[in-house]
Amino acid sequence: MQRLSHSGLLLGLGLFAISGCGASSESASEPRGSGSGSTGSGGTSGTGGGGIDPGPGTGSKDAAPPEMEVEKAFEAPVATERFVWATNPKTGRVALIDAATFQVKTVAAGQGPTFIAAVPGQGDRAVVLNVLSDDATYLSQGLDGTLEVRTYAIAPRANSWAISPDGRWAVAWTDVTRVVRPDVIEGFQQISIIDLEDNAPPSRVPVRTVGFRPSSVTFAADPPRVFAVTEDGITVVDLSIARDPRVLRTLKLDAADPITAAFAAPQSDASDPDGGAPDAAMDSDGGGADDVALDAADAGPRDAEDAGETGPTVDATADTLLPDGAPFDAARDASTERDGGPADGAVGDARGDASIDGTTTPPVAGKADVSITPDGAFAIFRREGSAVVTVIDLADGSRWSWTLSGPVTDLDLADTGNRAVAVVRNEARIAVLPVPGRGATAFDDISVAGETVGSVVIAPHGELALLYTNAVAINDITVLGLGSPPSHRSVALHAPVLSVFASPTAEHAVVVHNSFKGQAFTSPGAFSVMPLFGSQTPVIQATDAPVLSVAISPAGDRAIIPVRDDIKKTYAVYLARMPSLVVDRYALASPPTAAGFVGSAGQAFVAQEHPGGRVSFIDAASEQVRTITGFELGAGVVEWTKKDGGK
């Protein structure tokens, strides 16, 4: 399962459960599994009751569409300790709305400030990408009311931020999914690395190149590293020398031979025409992963040959053992996908198939779903349609794999980084994988026969996983305790699941339901608030418009769910309280665009579409709604002090 990668989103939405607090994963630019035609063996669909006909192929799990990634579409509000930050590309200004006093101030950024991210850590800080002037503005609101503003020249066409959890590093990069009709040869391989602790930064921050079309960027603190997950693999950049970050290597995700890592020589500033070291920008072949592969012979601290010779990278199929010790091969699943063959039985059958196929090379097809551990030591990934889950040691490129009982439909890494959960929907099996699990150590293989699960969300702290499917209309969710041994229970809901959001305290979850185009239920939308412990049953809430997003307060005591129907012009926000599970609705005057919580008090806010900017705050204590419209107008309020003639 793909995960949100923006730390701003984490702060704003409180989706810690999904993001894994620093763990990151690759983002697909198109629906997963498109064209692959997932097939597999056996089982029945619609378990748990309340299921509806998902369409052709009902009765065969193979016919089920791929699991949907829905969280990615949710826009992230930007909030810090006290302020909500909003950009105005038209005026070139950024508005700061004080959530305590509702006072608004604006500050000039560059031209076309558009993409903004909150900087974690103490105080109120944000960085904004100015898309027209190809620079970035750093804004820091001091407790004394002063606002520090810095401007950095960055590589052009950046549209995304990655901020390190400690708030020191900000990386501006280009997410191709945000680019309208990109040419197939556009790689968007430049990233700009900003050291926010450098009070006298260079006018142009270091720009480095990574693999083709990065899909996520994440960090490790010790040693300081930035990792760019790209179509070419994972590019590792060393941040030890802040003003001269070095590209260490790009690790291919799939390596058919023992030499799986292509190491690069340290890379100089990609924007520097004089280069020095091999320069992606000057390379005639387009740069990217090929470039770093060519440079591998120059050897970095570890080179590919080292990795191939000494690392634990192993043949994925040969060395992977199932918990019961039986060798297993995913190739059969791959082949059945191609065949489109019918389902052929239950879990036992699938495991029995493992010995049939002798293919040893993992299939390199389907989008990769990559997560990186919070310490930056390892990456774990799967590919759509593949039964193989692979861990890569990001230090040396070594890798090892598990081959599960069937195509892995989702993979989630706990925010603790010590375990991952893989779902094999076709076989109704769950694998709890130890991370790193070097050498593909044994793992817990849990059968959830009778249930249909294809997606997984590991709740914060890594002790609980929520399993569900949004591919077919199943009204159940499975709660999997990740203790030893793992245990699971099925919780009946009253509607099919679209997505699940666990609270930061891992005590509750908000389940957004899928009406399956009105077949499952007729309300425009619905969500449930679900306790993860105890016997209290989930409470379902029908909504009068489709759910736009879900945000849960840092304390886990409230969730805010905006809904939006542009055709009927129905706009509202639902506030769910936990543990009471009571839900209240607040009508909105304009379409919501994002929602979240701001500050330590956890004041809920809903940003809305309005030419002048609009945000509604819902007070935590009184639940009083306060709407502010016209950020520039609010900033135009002048209190004329006697000494300086106005402030």
Place this chain on the structure above:
Amino acid sequence: MIRGIRLFAIAGAAVLSACGDRAPEWDAAAQEFSLGQLRDAAVLVDRVLNRGLVITASADEKLDFKAVRLGKGIVSTTTSADRERTFVLSQGDPVRLRPSDEGPALSVLEAGHAAQVKRYELPDALTSLALDPAGRYAVVYAGNSAGGTFIKNPNELIIVDLAAPPSQDNPGRRNLPSNIGGSPQRLTFTDPLHLPAGDRRLLVVETDRDVMLLDLEHPDRPEVSLPVKDPRTDSRALSPAGIAVDPGEAGSIRRFPALAVRTNADDNVIIYTLGPSDNAPPENDFIPTPNAAVVGGVPSDIAFVNTNQGPRLAVMVPSSTTATGFLIKVDDNQTLTAKFATTYQRISPVAGFASDRTGVGDQLMLWSTDGRTNSIAFWDLDKVPNIPFGSIDTLKSIETLNLNGTVASVVSLPERNLKIVETSTSALYVLDPEQHLTNALSTTGRVMLRYSREGDRAWAFALSQKALAQIALVGAHIVAVDVDRPVSDVVEIERSDGGRALLALHTLHAPIASLDDTSAWYPGPTVGVTVFDALAPDAAVSRRYAAVLLEGLAP
């Protein structure tokens, strides 16, 4: 005739005896005067002689006259709504060459001791006056009036604290800062607002391009400018066209004071909520934050109202043939709409807006003086549906009153919650919305109305005609009053014995309204007064005083 001969003889003797060493006033003819209407006195302000004639009444329709000195160059006479003070604004000598030459001043005559004039020297000769309904402050400013010095600072406010005697610091001078070059157009003194640090009143200054807030009780606190548009993205010349103020709810964090502003051309109403601030004095204890509500057209009127669903901002948006009323919840813009088949432009809470009255809906009077609307309507806000957005069924909440002619004017009498509607066809309607009573009065021509201070009766007269009547507003009972001289104006005052006296003024010519409509000037060299018992008007026991400006020369 005999009385006329006697008068001539006495006047001639006076003229002869005064030859050689008399004040220049004796050589000036009283050509025009204006009228101040205090609770217990009428004041004839003679701007030629720079004086006021204070007329008080006692039993048996007897009058007492006292002349008081006023400033030179009188530009306006204004009486407060409660009739406790009459303000005479003067500009002083046009050229001051001697220390004894006068400067501009505001002279204040107060009920109870009108002859003791308070004179506040003004630093500048400004020509507009704004009065605090609570009687604490008067503000002199340039406004749009002609006159005054050849160059003026429109942002200068001269603030007179009427509770304090004239002194070096009273009046005070305040220059409004502006970053967009605005100049004040209208001044509004709010009721006490439930501000975070305590209840206080503010002065709201509508300039021609923004709105300013002043804390008059804390002159050291800075002014606050509230924009009505974003100058970076909006090049329109927007100016405030009206405001409405909600004092907020005392001691509540759920409802702070709010100021709504409509503009001359925008289809938004901007609502500034005055929430708490972290600032310590001398900074202001409130922070205005804006919230704009789109109403789909340029509003013609706004008012805060109570509904059964809580307080709302009522907005009227007329179109060419219809009008739409909006009820906007200030906090979150929840908006209900009501369609009206008539182009109503104005909205008036019948009983006013009481911010502490919760849960009970007001009744709004809808009306228009656009010359096209021959009805008024009452909108019952106690039947507002409990929905966040949607339409209100006007069939259930609107009561329409058709009139004989289009509405020419509407006068509110808050003391009795009465509305007096005059139509273009000179019909009069006395409306008691709370009692659902409407009394129609027909007239043969245009009549003028003056009201008792208590609001329980009106005096109707036909200008410059021998026509006068008393109207008991409750029940619309009419008592015709015989008068043998054309009436220019009437004023009802308290008598010294507790009764009421009606003074009918007789002049040779009809009065002329001043340019800024703050006072009327009565041309003519002299004025006579007929005194009636206002509680039992009877010409047979009335008393006539002729040529009162001659101060006793006449019998």
